Amino acid sequence: xxxxxxxxxxxxxxxxxxxxxxxxxxxxxxxxxxxxxxxxxxxxxxxxxxxxxxxxxxxxxxxxxxxxxxxxxxxxxxxxxxxxxxxxxxxxxxxxxxxxxxxxxxxxxxxxxxxxxxxxxxxxxxxxxxxxxxxxxxxxxxxxxxxxxxxxxxxxxxxxxxxxxxxxxxxxxxxxxxxxxxxxxxxxxxxxxxxxxxxxxxxxxxxxxxxxxxxxxxxxxxxxxxxxxxxxxxxxxxxxxxxxxxxxxxxxxxxxxxxxxxxxxxxxxxxxxxxxxxxxxxxxxxxxxxxxxxxxxxxxxxxxxxxxxxxxxxxxxxxxxxxxxxxxxxxxxxxxxxxxxxxxxxxxx
Amino acid sequence: xxxxxxxxxxxxxxxxxxxxxxxxxxxxxxxxxxxxxxxxxxxxxxxxxxxxxxxxxxxxxxxxxxxxxxxxxxxxxxxxxxxxxxxxxxxxxxxxxxxxxxxxxxxxxxxxxxxxxxxxxxxxxxxxxxxxxxxxxxxxxxxxxxxxxxxxxxxxxxxxxxxxxxxxxxxxxxxxxxxxxxxxxxxxxxxxxxxxxxxxxxxxxxxxxxxxxxxxxxxxxxxxxxxxxxxxxxxxxxxxxxxxxxxxxxxxxxxxxxxxxxxxxxxxxxxxxxxxxxxxxxxxxxxxxxxxxxxxxxxxxxxxxxxxxxxxxxxxxxxxxxxxxxxxxxxxxxxxxxxxxxxxxxxxxxxxxxxxxxxxxxxxxxxxxxxxxxxxxxxxxx
Numbered sequence: 001x002x003x004x005x006x007x008x009x010x011x012x013x014x015x016x017x018x019x020x021x022x023x024x025x026x027x028x029x030x031x032x033x034x035x036x037x038x039x040x041x042x043x044x045x046x047x048x049x050x051x052x053x054x055x056x057x058x059x060x061x062x063x064x065x066x067x068x069x070x071x072x073x074x075x076x077x078x079x080x081x082x083x084x085x086x087x088x089x090x091x092x093x094x095x096x097x098x099x100x101x102x103x104x105x106x107x108x109x110x111x112x113x114x115x116x117x118x119x120x121x122x123x124x125x126x127x128x129x130x131x132x133x134x135x136x137x138x139x140x141x142x143x144x145x146x147x148x149x150x151x152x153x154x155x156x157x158x159x160x161x162x163x164x165x166x167x168x169x170x171x172x173x174x175x176x177x178x179x180x181x182x183x184x185x186x187x188x189x190x191x192x193x194x195x196x197x198x199x200x201x202x203x204x205x206x207x208x209x210x211x212x213x214x215x216x217x218x219x220x221x222x223x224x225x226x227x228x229x230x231x232x233x234x235x236x237x238x239x240x241x242x243x244x245x246x247x248x249x250x251x252x253x254x255x256x257x258x259x260x261x262x263x264x265x266x267x268x269x270x271x272x273x274x275x276x277x278x279x280x281x282x283x284x285x286x287x288x289x290x291x292x293x294x295x296x297x298x299x300x301x302x303x304x305x306x307x308x309x310x311x312x313x314x315x316x317x318x319x320x321x322x323x324x325x326x327x328x329x330x331x332x333x334x335x336x337x338x339x340x341x342x343x344x345x346x347x348x349x
Numbered sequence: 350x351x352x353x354x355x356x357x358x359x360x361x362x363x364x365x366x367x368x369x370x371x372x373x374x375x376x377x378x379x380x381x382x383x384x385x386x387x388x389x390x391x392x393x394x395x396x397x398x399x400x401x402x403x404x405x406x407x408x409x410x411x412x413x414x415x416x417x418x419x420x421x422x423x424x425x426x427x428x429x430x431x432x433x434x435x436x437x438x439x440x441x442x443x444x445x446x447x448x449x450x451x452x453x454x455x456x457x458x459x460x461x462x463x464x465x466x467x468x469x470x471x472x473x474x475x476x477x478x479x480x481x482x483x484x485x486x487x488x489x490x491x492x493x494x495x496x497x498x499x500x501x502x503x504x505x506x507x508x509x510x511x512x513x514x515x516x517x518x519x520x521x522x523x524x525x526x527x528x529x530x531x532x533x534x535x536x537x538x539x540x541x542x543x544x545x546x547x548x549x550x551x552x553x554x555x556x557x558x559x560x561x562x563x564x565x566x567x568x569x570x571x572x573x574x575x576x577x578x579x580x581x582x583x584x585x586x587x588x589x590x591x592x593x594x595x596x597x598x599x600x601x602x603x604x605x606x607x608x609x610x611x612x613x614x615x616x617x618x619x620x621x622x623x624x625x626x627x628x629x630x631x632x633x634x635x636x637x638x639x640x641x642x643x644x645x646x647x648x649x650x651x652x653x654x655x656x657x658x659x660x661x662x663x664x665x666x667x668x669x670x671x672x673x674x675x676x677x678x679x680x681x682x683x684x685x686x687x688x689x690x691x692x693x694x695x696x697x698x699x700x701x702x703x704x705x706x707x708x709x710x711x712x713x714x715x716x717x718x719x720x721x722x723x724x725x726x727x728x729x730x731x
Contacts, residue, residue, distance in 0.1 A: 155590060168488060266464075267464050269462065303461075303466075304460070304461070313459070
């Protein structure tokens with residue numbers, strides 16, 4: 001499937017985008033506004049200056065990491081819908097390193113990232129074990145564990161770790177040495193972007209160049225065949241969940257060290273679920289995920305510009321955003337389903 | 350393969366994700382209990398009748414005079430969404446009034462619920478051609494601290510929170526004073542001969558979460574109830590933590606029902622959107638309730654005896670008007686309490702009709718006692 005022509009890969013999403021824009025244009029026109037300024041704000045304004053473009057980069061990082069976290073599990077046939085919970089715990093763990101410990105950045109930053117990744121992995125390990133050894137559906141357990149994680153972190157910052165004198169449920173700020181470097185002047189774009197991009201490449205190498213990657217893909221394609229071929233499906237499922245949790249934990253950690261600088265309860269606008277869409281849009285291919293995340297990030301950045309620059313209400317902009325994502329993803333989803341059908345047919349035949 | 354059910358689930362998840370991006374999954378928005386930031390510079394006492402300026406630092410904002418006759422251009426950034434029938438709609442009413450009465454050009458931008466998008470959105474608004482930018486809620490001080498210094502010739506008004514910036518005028522509300530009045534009303538009602546009182550010397554309060562700003566309401570309420578009758582017992586409960594605590598009427602109803610069955614005659618809700626559950630419980634249990642922020646008396650006439658109002662609209666309009674006449678001073682905090690109609694009880698036709706005269710008198714006396722500093726209301730901020 002990766003041999004399919006580039007044109008064949010690119011044209012359907014572009015057509016979807018055009019169809020989505022046409023439909024949303026009709027909606028805006030029906031509401032009595034001109035669609036052009038909204039298009040401009042949504043799709044072009046993010047590129048109008050370094051400042052606006054850097055916001056796209058800021059928003060891209062969590063979407064990219066979440067897409068990777070979802071994808072690595074997907075490829076193994078595991079549905080980690082618990083990225084949201086794992087990223088909250090990872091974020092809190094990293095924030096804890098940042099506010100409880102002192103030291104130079106060269107120690108603090110790796111420590112915070114590693115601790116965040118570790119906590120995310122441990123939290124993903126739990127549903128992984130349940131799936132591998134008791135057959136409990138990871139879809140149910142991961143979703144349920146999201147609530148546990150989100151509410152646990154909220155408890156931690158309203159209770160034992162609340163910043164003194166704070167009116168909000170936030171942790172203390174992390175040490176300034178733990179901030180990730182920002183690489184563009186007067187913007188929030190931080191080096192977490194490069195970490196995320198290299199993880200995308202890393203995941204590609206892992207999936208296609210290593211034994212573990214082969215085992216992951218085989219287990220995802222056909223677990224019985226994999227087992228027959230000598231692959232331990234249980235072990236492979238566990239590895240996939242661990243990797244997914246590592247990526248989710250890193251997502252949280254990088255958001256804290258790069259953007260938030262403290263743990264804020266409820267800081268994620270659903271990154272863990274956005275990752276599902278991002279991963280599907282990218283056909284679950286690690287190297288395509290940065291592009292899918294970028295498209296999402298442009299829309300997100302564009303939506304907040306549209307809210308400021310145009311008179312169209314926020315809800316309408318949200319609707320447009322959703323239509324575009326729906327159209328583009330529906331195309332991705334369709335090819336995903338088609339591919340699964342081919343696999344399923346292969347199994348039957 | 351079990352791929353078919355999986356795919357169905359994935360599609361369901363996609364739908365979830367699509368909704369999530371619209372804001373449903375995101376807490377952190379406009380909680381109607383509308384907390385304020387802890388401010389070491391604002392004392393919860395009132396002095397003169399004009400808005401009180403605390404914090405004696407010198408205002409170094411843009412030149413305040415000379416441009417009074419020009420048309421003001423105002424922008425308000427809503428970190429959340431309008432339509433809460435409470436805090437934000439009240440603020441919106443204030444800026445709209447500036448439009449009709451002062452001819453100011455007004456623009457309201459809804460920032461939605463993605464916390465990380467607020468800073469760039471506010472920055473963009475600050476770059477646009479507005480004279481004053483209004484920002485509200487305790488969630489914004491960090492962002493204002495980051496944005497305001499980069500726009501030294503713009504003026505910001507931060508309401509319901511405070512920062513120490515030379516081009517920001519802060520508005521703070523003495524909700525503890527308003528809640529004191531609510532407490533006086535509650536205490537008096539519990540001792541009154543209204544048909545649905547329990548007979549116990551007990552009143553209740555349901556707060557959103559156990560944080561300083563909510564406790565500012567709770568502390569004032571308790572003090573007020575015990576001001577009427579030192580033996581008055583005040584039951585306290587909190588809905589939960591974080592933003593969801595202000596959007597969980599079922600839990601609030603449960604808590605209020607428990608308080609009613611423990612003998613509370615009346616329960617004060619300080620829980621934003623959750624508070625409607627308290628009113629529901631009062632209706633079902635045949636007891637009484639007190640609303641918060643906006644006038645909720647009409648939600649259940651005769652059950653909601655009054656509401657503790659936080660007049661965001663008045664305060665916002667006042668400061669815009671000050672700017673129009675050139676008297677707004679930035680780098681200050683304007684305190685809105687009972688004296689300048691910043692907080693108070695909703696005394697409408699339902700209040701007139703259903704509250705015993707004796708209690709109305711007690712409330713009026715309490716107002717005077719606060720104004721004359723005979724009573725000093727405690728604060729939830731430490």
